[in-house]
Amino acid sequence: MRPMAAEGSRRTRPNLVAVPADEDDGPPDETGSRTGSETPGDRSDRDDQSGDHRRTSPDAESGPSGEHAPDADDAEPERLSDVDEWGRSQHLRDLLAQLYDPIYDKWFRVEWEGFEKIPREGGALMVANHAGAIPADAPSIMHGIERELGRPVYGLADEMFKKVPVVNLAWSRLGGVQAHPDNAYRLLREQQHLVLVFPEGSKGPGKTYAERYRLRRFGRGGFVQIAMRAGVPIIPLAIVGSEETMPILTKVPAVARLLGLPYAPITANMLLGPLGALVPFPAKIRIRVLDPVHLDVLPDQPRYSRSRIMDTSEGIRNAIQEELYDMLRRRHSVWFG
Amino acid sequence: MGRRVLVTGLGSFWGGRVAQVLEADSSVDVIIGLGTRAPTVELERTEYVRTDESYSILSRIVRATQVDTIIHTFLVVDSSQSSSRRMHEINVIGTMNLFAAASQPESRVCNVVVKSSTLVYGSTYADPVWFTEDSRRSALPKHPVERSLLEVEGYVRDYAADNPDVSVSLLRFSNVLGEDIVTPITRALERPLVPSIFGFDPRLQFVHEDDVVRAIMYVLDQELDGTFNVAGDGLLTWSEVVAMCGKRLAPLPPVGRSLAGSLLSRIGIDLPPELVDLLTYGRGIDNRRLKRAGFDYWHTSAGAVRAFAEAARLRSTFGDRPEYHYERDVEQFFRHSPAVVRDHRT
Numbered sequence: 001m002r003p004m005a006a007e008g009s010r011r012t013r014p015n016l017v018a019v020p021a022d023e024d025d026g027p028p029d030e031t032g033s034r035t036g037s038e039t040p041g042d043r044s045d046r047d048d049q050s051g052d053h054r055r056t057s058p059d060a061e062s063g064p065s066g067e068h069a070p071d072a073d074d075a076e077p078e079r080l081s082d083v084d085e086w087g088r089s090q091h092l093r094d095l096l097a098q099l100y101d102p103i104y105d106k107w108f109r110v111e112w113e114g115f116e117k118i119p120r121e122g123g124a125l126m127v128a129n130h131a132g133a134i135p136a137d138a139p140s141i142m143h144g145i146e147r148e149l150g151r152p153v154y155g156l157a158d159e160m161f162k163k164v165p166v167v168n169l170a171w172s173r174l175g176g177v178q179a180h181p182d183n184a185y186r187l188l189r190e191q192q193h194l195v196l197v198f199p200e201g202s203k204g205p206g207k208t209y210a211e212r213y214r215l216r217r218f219g220r221g222g223f224v225q226i227a228m229r230a231g232v233p234i235i236p237l238a239i240v241g242s243e244e245t246m247p248i249l250t251k252v253p254a255v256a257r258l259l260g261l262p263y264a265p266i267t268a269n270m271l272l273g274p275l276g277a278l279v280p281f282p283a284k285i286r287i288r289v290l291d292p293v294h295l296d297v298l299p300d301q302p303r304y305s306r307s308r309i310m311d312t313s314e315g316i317r318n319a320i321q322e323e324l325y326d327m328l329r330r331r332h333s334v335w336f337g
Numbered sequence: 338m339g340r341r342v343l344v345t346g347l348g349s350f351w352g353g354r355v356a357q358v359l360e361a362d363s364s365v366d367v368i369i370g371l372g373t374r375a376p377t378v379e380l381e382r383t384e385y386v387r388t389d390e391s392y393s394i395l396s397r398i399v400r401a402t403q404v405d406t407i408i409h410t411f412l413v414v415d416s417s418q419s420s421s422r423r424m425h426e427i428n429v430i431g432t433m434n435l436f437a438a439a440s441q442p443e444s445r446v447c448n449v450v451v452k453s454s455t456l457v458y459g460s461t462y463a464d465p466v467w468f469t470e471d472s473r474r475s476a477l478p479k480h481p482v483e484r485s486l487l488e489v490e491g492y493v494r495d496y497a498a499d500n501p502d503v504s505v506s507l508l509r510f511s512n513v514l515g516e517d518i519v520t521p522i523t524r525a526l527e528r529p530l531v532p533s534i535f536g537f538d539p540r541l542q543f544v545h546e547d548d549v550v551r552a553i554m555y556v557l558d559q560e561l562d563g564t565f566n567v568a569g570d571g572l573l574t575w576s577e578v579v580a581m582c583g584k585r586l587a588p589l590p591p592v593g594r595s596l597a598g599s600l601l602s603r604i605g606i607d608l609p610p611e612l613v614d615l616l617t618y619g620r621g622i623d624n625r626r627l628k629r630a631g632f633d634y635w636h637t638s639a640g641a642v643r644a645f646a647e648a649a650r651l652r653s654t655f656g657d658r659p660e661y662h663y664e665r666d667v668e669q670f671f672r673h674s675p676a677v678v679r680d681h682r683t
Binding site for chain 1: 463467535537538540571572573577580
C-alpha cells in the first residue's frame with residue numbers, strides 16, 4: 001500500500017467552492033441541550049435559551065448576548081438520537097421516569113418541604129447529604145424536580161463512573177456528568193442548568209449504619225468555588241431516609257481494593273438474599289430544601305479567597321447537619337416518617 | 338506584491354487541497370509544494386519540490402525562494418499508516434528543520450500556519466466534556482502520535498516566542514470526515530461491522546474536510562495569532578454516527594480492548610490505540626475561539642458525517658474515482674513553456 005502522509009490520501013477532485021451553503025449545517029447547538037417543557041421527540045426548537053448561553057464567550061461578563069450563528073435558521077441536520085452534549089437523553093430519562101414513578105411514590109413515598117425554593121429558571125447548584133450503599137437520594141431528587149418543574153437536573157459525580165462499562169452509559173444518559181470544574185462551569189454559568197452535587201463524595205454513602213446522618217467532610221469546598229465562578233446560588237438540601245434504604249453493616253476493604261471501588265459494603269439488605277444486594281428497604285424519604293445561599297462575589301474570577309470558600313462550605317455543611325437533627329427529631333418512624 | 342507560500346506535504350491529502358485553493362487566490366504569487374511523493378491532485382502553477390521526509394534541503398529552499406508564508410500540513414496524525422519511527426521523523430524532525438529554516442537570518446517568513454490535531458488533548462475518563470485551547474491533558478500522553486504532536490507543538494510555541502513579529506497560528510483539528518478523506522475512522526465506517534467498545538458509547542466531534550481547508554485559509558487571511566480548535570458544532574455518539582452511515586456495531590470486549598485493537602490491526606482492520614481510547618471516552622472540542630475570530634463553519638459534526646455517508650454510498654456504486662497522475666514533463670510544460678498562455682493572475 002502506498003504510504004499515506006498526514007491524515008490520508010485523496011480520492012477525488014475536491015470541489016471546495018461549489019459546496020452549496022444550504023447543504024449542510026444548522027444551528028451550532030444541535031447537540032440540543034434541553035430546557036423546560038420540551039418533549040422528547042421535538043427537536044425543532046432546540047436553539048433555545050441554553051444554546052444561546054453555550055455560544056456566549058466564557059469571559060464575557062455581560063452574559064448571553066450578541067453572538068449569533070450565521071446560519072442558525074438553516075435546516076437542522078438530521079440527528080438519530082437526542083443525546084445532548086453531556087450524554088443525557090431526555091427520551092431515556094422519560095422512559096425511566098415511568099418506571100421510577102411507582103418507586104418514588106409508593107416505595108420511598110418521597111416528600112418535599114420547601115420545594116418552591118428550587119428556581120424554575122436560571123442556574124443553581126444543589127448540594128445534599130449522600131447516603132446508602134447504593135444511594136437512593138440522587139434519583140429521588142432528580143426525579144422529583146424533573147417531574148415537578150419539567151427541567152433537567154444534571155448530577156455531578158466522580159470520574160470513576162466513567163471507567164465502568166455499561167454503568168457509565170446508564171449514568172450519563174440519565175443526567176450524570178463527570179464532576180470536572182469546567183463541566184460544572186459550563187452547565188451553570190453558560191447554560192444555566194440545575195446541577196446536583198454531593199460534596200461528601202463517596203465518603204457519604206460509604207459510611208456504616210452506626211455513623212448515619214453524620215455528615216462527612218465537604219471535600220475541599222470545590223462546590224463553593226464552582227458556584228462563585230458561575231455566579232449561581234447554592235441550594236442546600238437535607239435528606240432523611242436514604243441512610244435506611246441500604247444500611248452498611250460493615251465494609252470489606254480487600255474486595256474494594258481488588259475491584260477498584262471506593263468501598264465494598266456488606267449491607268443489611270444482603271441478609272435477605274441475593275436480590276437484597278440491589279433492592280433498597282422502603283424507608284420514607286423526606287427532602288427539605290433550605291434557603292438558597294447567594295454568594296456575594298463577582299463571578300468569573302480566576303481565584304477566590306480560600307478562607308471565604310472554606311467558611312461558606314463549612315456553613316452550608318453545618319446548616320444541613322442542623323436541619324438533619326431537626327428532621328430526625330420529628331421523625332416518628334423510619335418507615336412511615 | 339503577493340504572497341509567496343510554501344506548503345509542506347504536497348503529495349498528501351491536505352497539502353494538495355491547500356495548494357489548489359491557493360492557486361485560485363490571485364493574491365498568491367508563488368506556491369512551492371514540498372513533498373516526498375508527487376501531488377495527487379491537478380495543479381496548475383504550484384512548483385513541486387521533491388524532498389526527503391525531514392526536509393534537509395529546506396533552508397536552501399527558504400533562502401532561494403524568499404517565501405513569506407509557510408503552511409505546515411505534513412504531520413502524521415494517522416498512526417496506522419506509518420511506523421512510529423517514521424512518524425517521529427516526519428512530525429518532530431520535519432517540524433524542527435522547518436522552523437530552523439524559517440528562523441535563519443535570511444528568512445522573510447512572516448506567516449506560519451501549522452495543522453495539528455486534537456489528539457494532543459488525549460482521551461481519558463478524567464477529561465472534561467469540552468476541551469478549550471487552554472485545557473490541559475488529564476493524563477500524560479500514552480501514544481506515540483500524541484507524544485510526537487505535542488513535541489511538534491512545542492517547536493511551534495518556541496518559534497512563536499522567538500519570533501514575535503511572525504504571525505504563527507496553530508490549528509488543532511478534530512476528527513475529519515467528508516467526501517474524500519481517508520482516516521482510520523472512515524475505514525472503520527466503511528466496513529459492514531464497525532468496531533465499538535462494549536458498554537461505552539462515547540460522544541465524538543467531527544469537522545468537514547472543506548472546513549479544514551477553509552480554516553487554514555481563514556487564519557492565513559486574517560493573520561490570526563495563536564492556537565485554535567477546529568471542530569464542527571455538536572457531539573454525536575458513536576452509535577449514532579454508525580447508524581447514520583447505515584452500518585452495525587461490532588462491540589469489542591471492554592477489558593483488554595487495546596489488545597483487541599492491536600490484534601485487529603494485525604488482520605488488517607486498523608484500530609490504532611488512540612482510536613480505541615477515543616471510542617471509549619470520546620472527546621469534545623470547544624470551537625468558540627475560532628468562531629469569535631469570525632470564522633463560520635459550513636458543516637456541523639452531523640453535517641460532516643452525513644457528507645461522508647452520502648459519499649460512501651456513492652462510492653459503493655461507482656468505486657473510487659481515478660486519481661490524478663503527476664507527469665513531470667507535462668507539468669513542466671504547463672508551467673514553463675512559452676507556448677502556454679498564462680493569464681490566471683489578472
